[in-house]
Amino acid sequence: MDLTRLAARRTAVLAVEVPGWSRTRCALEQDVRARGWRLAGSPADADLLVVCGRPGARLTAAVDHVWSQLPGPRARAEVTTADDVPAVLDGAAAELADGAAQRRDAAGRPADPEPGTTAAGDDGMGDMDMDGDSGHSGDMDMDDDPGDADGDHASGDGDMDMDDDSGEGGGDDSGDGDMDMDMDMPMPAGIGLAGAGGDDQLPDPDGLDMDVLHVPLGPVLPHWPAGLLLHTTLQGDLVVAARAEVLLPADDAPPDPPVHGTPAGRWDAVATLLVLAGWDDAAVRAARVRDGLLAGGQPPEAERLTRRITRSRLLRWSLRGLGRLPEGDAHDRLRHWLTGTGQRRSTELSAVAELVTGLDLATARLVVASLDLDTADRVTVPVGAGS
Amino acid sequence: MAYLSLAAMFGLAVSGVLLAYLLHRRTAVAPDAVASLPFLSGWRPAEHALSRFEARYYPMTLLFLAFDVEMLYMYPWATVVASIGTSAIVEMFVLLGVLMTGVLWAWREGALRWT
Numbered sequence: 001m002d003l004t005r006l007a008a009r010r011t012a013v014l015a016v017e018v019p020g021w022s023r024t025r026c027a028l029e030q031d032v033r034a035r036g037w038r039l040a041g042s043p044a045d046a047d048l049l050v051v052c053g054r055p056g057a058r059l060t061a062a063v064d065h066v067w068s069q070l071p072g073p074r075a076r077a078e079v080t081t082a083d084d085v086p087a088v089l090d091g092a093a094a095e096l097a098d099g100a101a102q103r104r105d106a107a108g109r110p111a112d113p114e115p116g117t118t119a120a121g122d123d124g125m126g127d128m129d130m131d132g133d134s135g136h137s138g139d140m141d142m143d144d145d146p147g148d149a150d151g152d153h154a155s156g157d158g159d160m161d162m163d164d165d166s167g168e169g170g171g172d173d174s175g176d177g178d179m180d181m182d183m184d185m186p187m188p189a190g191i192g193l194a195g196a197g198g199d200d201q202l203p204d205p206d207g208l209d210m211d212v213l214h215v216p217l218g219p220v221l222p223h224w225p226a227g228l229l230l231h232t233t234l235q236g237d238l239v240v241a242a243r244a245e246v247l248l249p250a251d252d253a254p255p256d257p258p259v260h261g262t263p264a265g266r267w268d269a270v271a272t273l274l275v276l277a278g279w280d281d282a283a284v285r286a287a288r289v290r291d292g293l294l295a296g297g298q299p300p301e302a303e304r305l306t307r308r309i310t311r312s313r314l315l316r317w318s319l320r321g322l323g324r325l326p327e328g329d330a331h332d333r334l335r336h337w338l339t340g341t342g343q344r345r346s347t348e349l350s351a352v353a354e355l356v357t358g359l360d361l362a363t364a365r366l367v368v369a370s371l372d373l374d375t376a377d378r379v380t381v382p383v384g385a386g387s
Numbered sequence: 388m389a390y391l392s393l394a395a396m397f398g399l400a401v402s403g404v405l406l407a408y409l410l411h412r413r414t415a416v417a418p419d420a421v422a423s424l425p426f427l428s429g430w431r432p433a434e435h436a437l438s439r440f441e442a443r444y445y446p447m448t449l450l451f452l453a454f455d456v457e458m459l460y461m462y463p464w465a466t467v468v469a470s471i472g473t474s475a476i477v478e479m480f481v482l483l484g485v486l487m488t489g490v491l492w493a494w495r496e497g498a499l500r501w502t
Contacts, residue, residue: 003414042426062429069423072416099416106417113422116431187435189424194434213434220429229428 004073007047008096011037014046014070016063016219017226018053019246020254020376023294025052025226026268027082030291031089033284041222043069048092051078054250059219059227061117062247066220068114073102081255115190119216119231200233200241210235217365219247223272224365225373230356237360242353246375260374261344264293266337267302269372270309273334276362276369277318282309306338323355323367330370337372346379347371446498453486453493 013032017025028050032039040046043066051063067076075095079088095101187193196209204210217230227248233241259265267290274283285305292299309315319331327343328336336342352371356364412418425436460482468475493499 004416043423044426065431066426066429069421069426071421102416109417109421111422113424116424116429118433119428119430120433188437189435191424191432191435193437211434215433216428216430218428 004099004102005097007073008093009036011035011047011093011096012040012045013037013048013050014040014043014066014220015222016049016051016055016066018051018055018059018249018254019227019378020249020258021053021080021256022226022259022265022268022376023254023256024079024082024085026259026264026290026294027085028052028079028089029287030294031085033287035089039222043067044071046070047074047096048089049074049076050088050092051076053080053254054078056248056250059247059249062220065114065116068116072106072109073099074105113189118214119229120214202235202240212240215361217368223275223369225368225371225375227375228368228373230353230368232356232361232364234361237362239356239359239361239364242356242364244349244352246349246378249376254376258374258376259290259294260372260377262293263340264290266340266342266372267293269369270334270337273319273330273366273369274309274315276366277315279312279315282312309338310335319366319370322359322363323370325355330366333370333372347373348381446493446496450490450493450498453489457483457486 013028015025015028015032029039043049047070049063049067049070055063067074070076073096075092077088077092079085194211194213196211198212201209201212213234215232215234217232218224218228219226227246229245229247231243231245232239259268267286271283271286271290274280274286282305285301286309289299289302289305315334316331319334320329322330323333327333333342352368352373355367355371359367425432461479464475464479468479
């Protein structure tokens with residue numbers, strides 16, 4: 001079967017960046033493009049999972065969960081310096097084309113999906129204690145009160161224990177909880193259904209309360225700041241509350257200098273924002289300019305591309321008024337990146353959460369991309385009790 | 388004889404589907420699909436994806452269908468009711484009564500209550 005060899009020529013790569021390894025990620029993207037491969041948007045779309053850097057414990061857990069979601073043939077690699085990228089990708093390509101090993105890997109996979117852990121670090125009940133106070137600035141402890149918002153859920157059937165590590169999570173729904181009447185929430189596959197209510201519920205004038213959903217954005221998400229985890233509470237597709245934190249790397253010693261704050265870093269931010277705004281062509285060109293700058297050159301097409309991007313009316317309409325800060329909105333920041341006139345300033349995580357609250361998901365992603373957060377460069381600020 | 392060509396086409400279609408299925412079973416690294424939870428940036432979903440599908444629309448849809456079927460029968464009925472006379476009117480109103488029973492039942496079950 002040489003189908004695998006044929007398919008490996010168009011490998012889809014899901015890149016995960018650890019805070020501090022932006023340089024490695026840029027090198028990876030460049031190499032992927034040079035090979036004629038492509039970047040994947042989700043694990044179902046990916047053949048190869050590449051972690052850029054050394055992730056810390058929680059980041060590793062998220063990456064492992066995504067790894068369990070990759071359909072075979074699949075390969076996984078970790079790369080820590082920009083120079084290692086070509087060798088690592090060669091190895092991964094060989095691994096993907098190795099049919100016998102892929103069959104062994106596929107045969108050894110469990111029949112039930114990996115349960116994983118919820119982003120809130122709770123017991124998998126999705127309870128409503130995600131209080132929207134975004135007063136955490138990067139501290140890691142979760143205020144996870146075990147008391148549920150709506151009475152007790154202990155319905156007394158034994159096979160519904162909520163431990164994440166009990167291997168529950170699909171398949172056997174034998175005797176599940178829809179049968180007893182005091183269970184107010186059926187649990188398909190051990191995951192509860194959303195309901196209205198909780199602290200973040202917006203009152204509806206018509207009395208048609210919408211379900212409240214808790215959706216984590218990041219850390220494994222293309223075109224997203226490295227290691228950023230944004231806990232969002234959604235109603236429909238509106239973010240009604242948010243809280244941001246940064247998942248840390250294992251050790252604070254990335255070998256390569258960061259691209260943030262350099263001209264290449266600005267073009268990287270431009271490329272990310274353009275992809276999310278839906279202008280793939282210009283985004284790829286911006287990424288090429290970035291790669292040229294990283295290689296130490298002065299790409300001649302930067303001038304023309306700058307003119308083309310600033311001229312675009314559609315982009316101006318898309319970005320105007322998003323993520324208003326004292327010094328301007330998303331489009332102003334994009335212009336500053338292009339002209340190199342921007343000032344580096346620190347953004348508090350709580351400010352990020354406030355900016356995306358009240359927007360729909362797509363707009364929230366644009367706003368986060370327009371902030372060009374450098375998650376590797378963190379300062380812990382004390383937070384007052386009342387904030 | 389006409390049915391022979393029909394059977395041949397049917398056989399061709401079925402064998403094509405079977406062939407594609409067998410090809411998949413032979414060439415995939417594992418014949419069965421991988422079971423995985425939805426992709427949520429590497430976390431377990433806090434709420435089931437089923438939540439996105441609002442179940443309250445479906446009773447409403449059934450109610451709409453009840454009225455819709457009434458209309459469907461009433462178009463042809465309206466063209467002949469004058470020539471047939473009383474019996475047609477009685478029959479139609481029996482049908483309306485049957486469908487209205489369903490509507491009343493759905494009403495009692497709370498299909499029209501949103502919350």
